[in-house]
Amino acid sequence: MAARSQYQELARQLSAVGAVKRGIARILPAECPGGSAAVLTLLARNGEMRISRLADLLAVDMSVTSRHVTHAVESGWIERFPDPADKRSRILRLTPAGEELLDELTRRTTEMFAHNLIDWSDEEVGQLNTLLSRLRDSFACRGTGGCTPGRHSGDCRTGHAEDSHTRTPV
């Protein structure tokens, strides 16, 4: 376990990450809010899936996910079709328009990162990714305030834990 003073520092650093996130959000196309961008990214990376799984990956409540998805559907970026295995569910899939938009998003964010992280080595970025991934795992599904919100589709140890270390983390 780490020293207590480190914790206060970490809390502040996490809080300040918001500025970086807003910087990224600002370069998105006007018609594409951050929630949609996250949905498209996860669908491209993990393939078609149901809302509940997407909510797990996003680490937000299913109700929030549902709204993001609705917006993306109305914009023509993803489609929602019946799940043959469960009539309560629908399967989400990127449309060609969605893939096109995602290409543009990738282009913009890559350019921004390349510009701002010009003096970061591959190893350093990888190290940060690894630590952030581990941080998520550490805060997921423990006792005090750890568990991510809302309803989970299965037991608490599924969700991102399943993705974080076995392949490129979500």
Place this chain on the structure above:
Amino acid sequence: MAARSQYQELARQLSAVGAVKRGIARILPAECPGGSAAVLTLLARNGEMRISRLADLLAVDMSVTSRHVTHAVESGWIERFPDPADKRSRILRLTPAGEELLDELTRRTTEMFAHNLIDWSDEEVGQLNTLLSRLRDSFACRGTGGCTPGRHSGDCRTGHAEDSHTRTPV
């Protein structure tokens, strides 16, 4: 410069940090929203200061800072008194009640971190802090979408850059 695929990964990791932040926010006392907690923390760590400086440290617009401060003042946690050097400004300072609340906040967050980061070493937490601090610097005040929002009190290179490496980062 790092590989492009690392950037997409970093974007996702940063996005997912939100879940951790919300986990921290959930353990705050009901009467203390996150904005107030951040204000109190920074005033305790950096001493009394003006709104504009606080806005730089928080990396949000001064208008946002002003509202957080107003709430904290109305709650009796900080006081705002005239700046003898500039009649447009007011100096912010923690009250005894504010210090008391901050103690409670520290107690709660420390307990949460200690619980969730039980298997993190001191070095690992320090490493994450260092990388996040550097990330902030890398995204502050560059060309494309880098600069933090709003009005700056001085030239672009002041603000958190001044704190990030010369002492414990903000």
Place this chain on the structure above:
DNA sequence: TATTGTTATACTCTATAACTATA
């Protein structure tokens, strides 16, 4: 009964713009 998903409501955080007071 339990689960999947949707919708209504409310709250927090944020930015932009217009404004006042002072430098």
Place this chain on the structure above:
DNA sequence: TATAGTTATAGAGTATAACAATA
């Protein structure tokens, strides 16, 4: 003219709770 700060307004993101349909 420029800067420090406040306030009004609007928008994004989120959670909770109530609900419908299906398992």
